[in-house]
Amino acid sequence: MSLKKLISNKTMAALAVILTAFASTTAFAQAAAAAATAKPIDMGPIYKSTLFYVLLFLLLCLFIAIVGKALRVYELTRETQGKSEGINWDTVNGVLFAVFLVVGLYGVYWEYTVHGEMLLPEAASEHGKKIDEMFNLTLVITTIVFVLTHIVLFAFAYFYKSTGKRKAYYYPHNNALERVWTIIPALVLTVLVLMGFLTWRSIFYKIEDPKNKPLSIEVTSSQFQWDVRYPGKDGVVGVKNYKKITALNALGIDFNDKNSLDDQVGEEIVLPVNKPVRFILTSKDVLHSFYMPHFRVQLNTVPGMTSYFEFTPTITTEEMKVKTNDPSFKYLLLCAKICGTNHYNMQKPVRVVTQAEYDEWVVKNATYLTDDLRKVFNLPVPVAPAVPVKADTTAKDTTAKTNQIALKK
Numbered sequence: 001m002s003l004k005k006l007i008s009n010k011t012m013a014a015l016a017v018i019l020t021a022f023a024s025t026t027a028f029a030q031a032a033a034a035a036a037t038a039k040p041i042d043m044g045p046i047y048k049s050t051l052f053y054v055l056l057f058l059l060l061c062l063f064i065a066i067v068g069k070a071l072r073v074y075e076l077t078r079e080t081q082g083k084s085e086g087i088n089w090d091t092v093n094g095v096l097f098a099v100f101l102v103v104g105l106y107g108v109y110w111e112y113t114v115h116g117e118m119l120l121p122e123a124a125s126e127h128g129k130k131i132d133e134m135f136n137l138t139l140v141i142t143t144i145v146f147v148l149t150h151i152v153l154f155a156f157a158y159f160y161k162s163t164g165k166r167k168a169y170y171y172p173h174n175n176a177l178e179r180v181w182t183i184i185p186a187l188v189l190t191v192l193v194l195m196g197f198l199t200w201r202s203i204f205y206k207i208e209d210p211k212n213k214p215l216s217i218e219v220t221s222s223q224f225q226w227d228v229r230y231p232g233k234d235g236v237v238g239v240k241n242y243k244k245i246t247a248l249n250a251l252g253i254d255f256n257d258k259n260s261l262d263d264q265v266g267e268e269i270v271l272p273v274n275k276p277v278r279f280i281l282t283s284k285d286v287l288h289s290f291y292m293p294h295f296r297v298q299l300n301t302v303p304g305m306t307s308y309f310e311f312t313p314t315i316t317t318e319e320m321k322v323k324t325n326d327p328s329f330k331y332l333l334l335c336a337k338i339c340g341t342n343h344y345n346m347q348k349p350v351r352v353v354t355q356a357e358y359d360e361w362v363v364k365n366a367t368y369l370t371d372d373l374r375k376v377f378n379l380p381v382p383v384a385p386a387v388p389v390k391a392d393t394t395a396k397d398t399t400a401k402t403n404q405i406a407l408k409k
């Protein structure tokens, strides 16, 4: 057998492909084995490095390129021999389309059933139910459209693949079809947009019920924390001014405003259930986003501007623990703007409790006004009652009580 004939042989070409693939994998395996026997290496950090995955990707590309080249050699040899095309690529592509349709649709089903379980639990606020309704309606419509168009797209590609026996029908224009696929999406989108608009209005333009006035809480964002200010007994959060920001007065609260005097520090956010709460949102440095997913609340906090979000929590933390069957369940305030390196750390626990529990909790909070700040603002500093100092950890509570007493005077 001459060399040319040997090369052009179909079996030999296929063998070459298998050998190349086998040789390269064995070579890599040997290198790895040699390294492994020499010294046990902790592969942990390697699997985590980006370079590892870049190299893996390049290796995969190389493998595909080798297989491609080998197949090309096989095709060319058949061509030189005057034989018909070895692999019918139209059939291969058609079958791949059909496989993609089945695997893809199964993927959609899997995504809905497995990851669908990981969605947020039911909305814990009044307006949240409306947001969920819109979300579900959009999801149903888009899923139906997605499944139908994909069946049509991939099934057509499979059934009408080129066989060499028929010619494609020239069909450039159809007015009726154009109308159908313009009017139907337009109608559907109009319904969705109108629903969104009306829901937005119902959330942001509320008529206040004088018998059930909202509880005002101010939240100031900064890199990388949330500062929460409760209004104190007067129910009004005092004025603040960025020009008054100092090391002592981190929020720049203006204590010349009487409403500021009893404002309290919120180490956590505690909300009474079924009572409207109005968040006053500001930012000290960059854009952050006030995000409480369980209540379907999200609004940017913008430096130099105050924004508001009012809503009513409807499910207490304890009730939610039962509903989600998760004893460690917690509502959270998160930042939804990528605001810097420690963005991920911007979270604060939120607790929804009964009115009685809230009343009990709120009086224990420390005031923002400390004795040092009283001196700065020329306010009378109360004489501290003789409170025995136990340990450093209780220092804060002592100050809080002192300030509360000072306010009562």
Ligand SMILES: [Cu+2]
Pocket (backbone or CB within 6 Å): 221, 287, 288, 289, 335, 336, 337, 338, 339, 340, 343, 346
């Ligand atoms: Cu942030």
